[in-house]
Amino acid sequence: MSMDAIHxxxxxxxGRALSLELTAVQQYMTQASLVGLWGDQASSDRFREETVxxxxxxxxxxxxxxxxxAAPAASQLQPVTHAPDLRGLLEQNAExxxxxxxxxxxxxxxxxxxxxxxxxxFFQALLEDEQHHMxxxxxxxxxxxxxxxxxxxxxxxxxxxxxxxxxxxxxx
Ligand SMILES: [Fe+2]
Ligand SMILES: [Fe+2]
Numbered sequence: 001m002s003m004d005a006i007h008x009x010x011x012x013x014x015g016r017a018l019s020l021e022l023t024a025v026q027q028y029m030t031q032a033s034l035v036g037l038w039g040d041q042a043s044s045d046r047f048r049e050e051t052v053x054x055x056x057x058x059x060x061x062x063x064x065x066x067x068x069x070a071a072p073a074a075s076q077l078q079p080v081t082h083a084p085d086l087r088g089l090l091e092q093n094a095e096x097x098x099x100x101x102x103x104x105x106x107x108x109x110x111x112x113x114x115x116x117x118x119x120x121x122f123f124q125a126l127l128e129d130e131q132h133h134m135x136x137x138x139x140x141x142x143x144x145x146x147x148x149x150x151x152x153x154x155x156x157x158x159x160x161x162x163x164x165x166x167x168x169x170x171x172x
Contacts, residue, residue, distance in 0.1 A: 006119075007114050007116060010107075010111065010114075011070050014068075014119075016103060017104070017107065017126065018061045018062065018065075018072055018074040019074040019075060019077060019078075020096075020099060020100050021055075021057045021074075024057075024096055025054045028048075029048075031093075032044045034089075035047065038086075040086065058074075060126070061126075087141065090144070094137050097133050100133075101127065104130055
């Protein structure tokens with residue numbers, strides 16, 4: 001569809017999508033470094049992979065906006081959320097992924113209402129990616145069960161004076 005046929009709300013939905021994706025990039029990039037400081041290289045690698053996936057989503061949105069003749073302008077980067085352990089980080093990430101899922105769900109439904117099939121398909125593809133992220137996150141949380149994973153026990157409750165030192169050093 002040509003630029004002058006684009007509903008202005010679709011451009012707003014693309015801009016908000018870019019803000020959410022860049023928020024995810026900042027959050028997962030930070031977490032990759034944070035859990036690296038905690039000595040958890042496997043989780044650090046996993047967060048780094050997620051950072052790249054979210055960066056690729058942001059890039060797809062930028063390219064799509066440019067193809068529509070619109071200037072990409074993410075305006076509301078949310079601050080990185082804090083948690084004292086891996087499970088807490090993943091729970092925060094589930095909230096962010098939920099925001100992404102509901103945004104793309106709303107955006108693709110709006111495009112159906114205005115019969116904008118091209119943009120609807122664009123949002124639908126991102127919706128499916130974020131739904132996969134949610135499923136992966138839920139599986140990861142399930143792997144952790146109700147307990148902290150091995151290697152995190154020293155950050156747990158009642159583990160003595162080292163905890164505060166490490167918390168100060170490795171948290172933010
Ligand atoms: Fe994403
Ligand atoms: Fe995601």
